Amino acid sequence: MNGYGGKILRVNLTEGKITQEPIPAQLARDFIGGRGFGIYFLFKEVPKHADPLGPENKLIISTGPLSGMLAPGGGKCDWTTKSPLTGGYADASLGGHFTAEMKYAGLDTIILEGASPNPVYLFIDNDKIQLLDASSLWGKGAIDVEVELKNKYGEEFQIAAIGPGGENQVLYACINHDFGRQAGRGGVGAVMGSKKVKAIVLHGTKTVPVADMDGYRKAGMALYKACKDAEGLAEWSRYGTTVVTSWCDEVGALPTRNFSAGSFEQGSNIYGQTMRKEIVVTDKGCFGCPSPCGKYSNMKRYNTQVEGPEYETIGMMGSNLGVGDIQAVAEANRLADDLGIDSISAGGCIGWAMECYEKGIFTKADTDGLELKFGNLDAVFALIKKIAYREGKMGNLLALGTKRAAQQVGQGSEKFAIQVKGMEQSAYATHNATAMLLAYMTCDVGAHHNRSWAITYDLQVGRDKVVPEKVARIIWLQNFRPMFDVMGSCRLQWVELGIDRDLYCPLLESITGIKRTWEDLEAVGNRIWNLTRMYWARENEGFGREWDLPAPRFYTEPPKTGVTAGQITKFEDVQKLLDMYYQQRGWNSDGIPTQGTLEILNLSAMVA
Amino acid sequence: MNLEPHYIIVMTATIRPLGMLKTYIGELKETTVEAGQSVRETIIKIGINPDLVAGVFVNDEQQNKDYVLQDGDIVKLLAVIGGG
Numbered sequence: 001m002n003g004y005g006g007k008i009l010r011v012n013l014t015e016g017k018i019t020q021e022p023i024p025a026q027l028a029r030d031f032i033g034g035r036g037f038g039i040y041f042l043f044k045e046v047p048k049h050a051d052p053l054g055p056e057n058k059l060i061i062s063t064g065p066l067s068g069m070l071a072p073g074g075g076k077c078d079w080t081t082k083s084p085l086t087g088g089y090a091d092a093s094l095g096g097h098f099t100a101e102m103k104y105a106g107l108d109t110i111i112l113e114g115a116s117p118n119p120v121y122l123f124i125d126n127d128k129i130q131l132l133d134a135s136s137l138w139g140k141g142a143i144d145v146e147v148e149l150k151n152k153y154g155e156e157f158q159i160a161a162i163g164p165g166g167e168n169q170v171l172y173a174c175i176n177h178d179f180g181r182q183a184g185r186g187g188v189g190a191v192m193g194s195k196k197v198k199a200i201v202l203h204g205t206k207t208v209p210v211a212d213m214d215g216y217r218k219a220g221m222a223l224y225k226a227c228k229d230a231e232g233l234a235e236w237s238r239y240g241t242t243v244v245t246s247w248c249d250e251v252g253a254l255p256t257r258n259f260s261a262g263s264f265e266q267g268s269n270i271y272g273q274t275m276r277k278e279i280v281v282t283d284k285g286c287f288g289c290p291s292p293c294g295k296y297s298n299m300k301r302y303n304t305q306v307e308g309p310e311y312e313t314i315g316m317m318g319s320n321l322g323v324g325d326i327q328a329v330a331e332a333n334r335l336a337d338d339l340g341i342d343s344i345s346a347g348g349c350i351g352w353a354m355e356c357y358e359k360g361i362f363t364k365a366d367t368d369g370l371e372l373k374f375g376n377l378d379a380v381f382a383l384i385k386k387i388a389y390r391e392g393k394m395g396n397l398l399a400l401g402t403k404r405a406a407q408q409v410g411q412g413s414e415k416f417a418i419q420v421k422g423m424e425q426s427a428y429a430t431h432n433a434t435a436m437l438l439a440y441m442t443c444d445v446g447a448h449h450n451r452s453w454a455i456t457y458d459l460q461v462g463r464d465k466v467v468p469e470k471v472a473r474i475i476w477l478q479n480f481r482p483m484f485d486v487m488g489s490c491r492l493q494w495v496e497l498g499i500d501r502d503l504y505c506p507l508l509e510s511i512t513g514i515k516r517t518w519e520d521l522e523a524v525g526n527r528i529w530n531l532t533r534m535y536w537a538r539e540n541e542g543f544g545r546e547w548d549l550p551a552p553r554f555y556t557e558p559p560k561t562g563v564t565a566g567q568i569t570k571f572e573d574v575q576k577l578l579d580m581y582y583q584q585r586g587w588n589s590d591g592i593p594t595q596g597t598l599e600i601l602n603l604s605a606m607v608a
Numbered sequence: 609m610n611l612e613p614h615y616i617i618v619m620t621a622t623i624r625p626l627g628m629l630k631t632y633i634g635e636l637k638e639t640t641v642e643a644g645q646s647v648r649e650t651i652i653k654i655g656i657n658p659d660l661v662a663g664v665f666v667n668d669e670q671q672n673k674d675y676v677l678q679d680g681d682i683v684k685l686l687a688v689i690g691g692g
Contacts, residue, residue, distance in 0.1 A: 231626035232686050235665050244688060246672060247662040273670035456688045459659045498627050 003065035014114030033064030038080025064488025068100035070220030073490025075287025090186030096178030105204025141338035142176035163340025166193035172345035180307020211513030230497035240293035242272030252564035258351035262429035263562025266324025315427025316347025322374030339388035348424025452477030479525035544590035619679035
């Protein structure tokens with residue numbers, strides 16, 4: 001099939017059985033790939049109310065038609081599962097070079113199902129596919145394992161591995177690849193660990209058929225030319241996502257001390273320009289990337305190196321923990337990567353624990369003796385390790401995420417557990433940015449920014465305005481932006497360089513032979529969005545409006561310092577945002593898609 | 609009578625808003641401003657909302673908006689387009 005490797009690889013870990021099946025043409029037409037394939041298989045194949053860390057859950061890895069192709073940043077695949085962190089839908093996008101090799105091995109989707117009795121790794125070299133013993137790798141760091149497997153098989157093999165965090169089923173464990181890229185959020189690494197899969201090693205040399213080779217070359221080159229000609233290419237490439245750190249600080253969006261404020265008095269110590277001067281060694285891009293946002297950094301004080309930190313980690317493990325030291329943030333990033341835990345959720349959990357300590361809810365008896373004050377670097381490093389190994393009372397508690405931890409601890413700590421649906425909010429403070437707040441409230445994996453990002457829109461329209469246009473903007477972004485995760489390419493060329501998104505349509509058509517406009521693609525995005533919503537409703541009794549509420553901090557506690565001091569979103573405005581959102585989405589007042597909406601989207605039969 | 613000519617030396621910097629920020633200077637490629645004032649003061653004067661400027665790059669190095677412009681500086685202003 002044009003644009004596809006053509007095969008689904010199914011690995012039954014319980015039985016050690018490996019099978020392949022062709023990708024159904026109807027599936028490719030209706031769901032295209034990536035997270036579209038992910039939710040399709042998750043909804044269809046994982047039984048209702050499956051234990052996320054039990055053998056019934058599946059880990060579904062899917063490329064898209066742009067993956068591995070002449071498309072800027074066409075190195076993305078999507079890891080979909082039932083999240084152990086949230087109990088709902090999760091997908092995590094992975095960059096690097098894994099995706100292209102997977103496609104060249106002829107695979108569009110890999111489904112890991114069941115659970116192995118012993119540690120294994122999945123080895124794929126074109127048609128040679130085996131489950132191999134990983135007992136000597138179990139217990140090792142994800143980066144160490146990547147080095148070991150690269151040395152064993154060669155540089156052309158791409159490796160995705162979990163660290164101890166995944167093995168120990170930390171609920172927000174991630175999957176590492178390419179020495180610093182992650183499928184980061186929602187606990188995909190914990191699911192891989194529950195299946196006793198330490199790593200996937202793969203390499204492929206097959207070709208991918210395209211419908212129109214001349215059109216493909218022209219459309220691909222047009223996209224690369226647009227990137228090359230884009231104003232800002234040099235600046236974005238030099239600083240990556242850290243460009244925005246100083247800006248977030250200025251506009252009150254930089255999470256500070258567990259999101260109690262949006263500006264950090266030591267902010268300049270962690271800005272992109274400081275990082276570039278102090279620790280960055282060189283730039284690093286993923287497969288086919290014309291605008292490398294990755295940065296290799298050398299932390300002289302610790303004699304260590306890392307890819308990163310990027311903005312989210314700087315926000316969550318820097319200002320959010322009161323750490324104004326870029327080398328320390330980078331070292332925390334390295335620890336989290338190697339130990340295999342999501343740096344965003346880890347930063348959220350540690351920030352919550354520090355606030356508990358400073359408020360007297362925790363004492364040293366609770367923290368295994370750690371002085372959990374904001375800014376205490378030793379405590380940050382120690383907690384990352386304790387979480388990954390589920391060591392002691394605090395490590396075990398924080399491995400559960402802030403929602404569950406706060407439910408256990410009580411004493412009002414739920415109010416400053418900064419999460420939605422159980423997922424820790426990523427690094428944009430939203431005390432007074434109503435569109436961005438709504439984006440977090442309604443994101444289909446929990447409080448994550450990548451589906452829709454709207455702080456600039458808040459600043460343009462008026463940050464406290466609660467108007468239908470803002471809601472419409474969020475819905476449009478939610479339907480549109482995740483389509484990059486469906487097609488299998490990076491969104492940053494559109495996000496940062498501002499290249500014309502219409503250039504993607506002829507490329508997609510030349511590859512697949514199917515003509516699609518952005519209107520068509522957004523319709524697919526809308527369909528997927530509604531299906532992920534129905535998955536949440538199916539898996540969680542009583543799912544509804546309450547699940548979409550933000551952390552109470554954003555409507556009860558205005559920051560005392562910074563540019564958003566004294567500012568807050570009123571709770572009635574939070575409810576008004578939801579009313580408008582549900583109405584515009586065609587959902588009922590409890591946030592469930594109506595039968596009419598499901599029929600229009602041709603989803604009725606699937607969700608019945 | 610001293611008939612020697614008097615010269616007024618004006619120190620200037622060049623501002624280049626990129627992408628959508630160009631609309632604030634009539635879609636021109638660049639504009640020249642007096643040096644000696646901060647980037648923040650300068651961009652407010654030419655009508656750009658500083659909150660919409662994510663990155664200030666002076667001679668290719670990122671700087672804060674408090675940076676005081678020097679003679680001959682070339683300043684690129686970058687907007688946040690789509691976020692993270």
